[in-house]
Structure formats: structure tokens, C-alpha cells
Amino acid sequence: MHDIITLPGLGGSGDNHWQTLWERADARFTRFRPASWDQPELDDWEQALARAVARCARPPVLVAHSLACLLVAHWAARFPSAIAGALLVAVPDPDGGHFPAEAVAFKPVPRRALRFPALIIASTNDPYGALEVTRRRAQDWQSGLIVPGALGHINAASGLGDWPQGRALLDAFRAGLPR
Numbered sequence: 001m002h003d004i005i006t007l008p009g010l011g012g013s014g015d016n017h018w019q020t021l022w023e024r025a026d027a028r029f030t031r032f033r034p035a036s037w038d039q040p041e042l043d044d045w046e047q048a049l050a051r052a053v054a055r056c057a058r059p060p061v062l063v064a065h066s067l068a069c070l071l072v073a074h075w076a077a078r079f080p081s082a083i084a085g086a087l088l089v090a091v092p093d094p095d096g097g098h099f100p101a102e103a104v105a106f107k108p109v110p111r112r113a114l115r116f117p118a119l120i121i122a123s124t125n126d127p128y129g130a131l132e133v134t135r136r137r138a139q140d141w142q143s144g145l146i147v148p149g150a151l152g153h154i155n156a157a158s159g160l161g162d163w164p165q166g167r168a169l170l171d172a173f174r175a176g177l178p179r
Contacts, residue, residue: 002084002174003056004029007049009066009092010100012037016156018163019065025162029063030055042105045071046078053081059116061174062086066128066153069120070094070106073141077110085117085177087170090154091137092128099128111140118143119173121166123151123158 006019006029013019023029032052034045049071053060059082064072069088076083092099094107120143122134131147138145148165152158160166 002028002058002177003060005049005052005056005060005062006031007062007064007068007071008037009064009068009090010037010040010103013065014156016161017065018154018156018160018166019063021162022063022167038102040067040103040105042071042074046075049075050079050081053079053083059084061170061177063089063170065089065155066092067100067103067106070103070109072118073110073114074106076114076116077112083116085119085173086114087119087121087173088143089121089166090123090126090129091120091134092126093130093133096128096130096133109137113140113142117173117177119169120145121154121169122147123149123154125150126153128153 006023008019023031032048034048061084062072069091072086094109118141120138122131124131124147
């Protein structure tokens, strides 16, 4: 079975975010730890991810939310470490009107195909990422795309709790990965 690394977005995932709830419920989940959740620096976040991956006994599955989805694209373009796959939830649009100024270092986003299987989960009403932009990202990254409906930014504010639908999608995605 693969190790699972959660990668929260800007601000980290709070106590009621599905990533935090999944971590509490399953010891296979570990969180990467950048120096700051609130003042993200791309190099620091990349190094934190590299350290988390290096601690895994086998290629891990990444479970990224929001800004961390952009981190995965940047990291994949620079680091050769083996990754089993990545679930990318609520990919933000860095050119959109709601993209936070403190995350400007994550622009521009690499457009090249990811070198590992990936599945993007997108909402039809995400204020941080228009669906048409997310569709282009899925094409660029050669990722699958699932749109389960209007779930906002697919975060704690969306009222999803431990988001059983998302966990089922992760489990199905992981089941299709090489062991």
C-alpha cells in the first residue's frame, strides 16, 4: 500500500477540513510541513515536499488542495523523485481575480504533463478556479478530471465534513495505481 502525503493550501487545512479529518482517521496520511502556511514561498514548499517524499518507504500518493496543486506541478517539473500518483483538489487559477497576492511565487504554472498519474477534482462554483481553466490544466497535465457538482472551493467552508465522496474517489484512484 502507498504512503499518502497531504498537501494543504494557503493557510493550511484547519480542524474541520477534510484533509485534517482524513489524517486523524488514517495513520497512512502524513502532512508535509513548509515553514509558513500563510506566507508561502515556492522554494520552501518544494523542499518541504521533497523531504516528505524522501521519508516514504515507497513512492507516495499526494493529496493536494488548492495552492498545493500548483506546488505539485512545479515540484514535478524540478524533482526526479518517484510519485505513485496525485489527487489534485480545487486547482486555483493564478490569473483569476481571487488568487491571493501572497502566493504570486507560484506563477506561472508549469504546463507540461505530470510524470505520474493524476486526478483533478473540481467544483462547478469554485471562486478560486473557473471550471474552463481547470479543464485546460487537466489537458496540460494529462490528468483525469472529475466534476462532482457545486462544492465551492471543496474546503471546510463547503460543509463537506470528512467528505466521504472525496475519500471514495481517492480510494478508487489509488486502487488503479501500480503497486
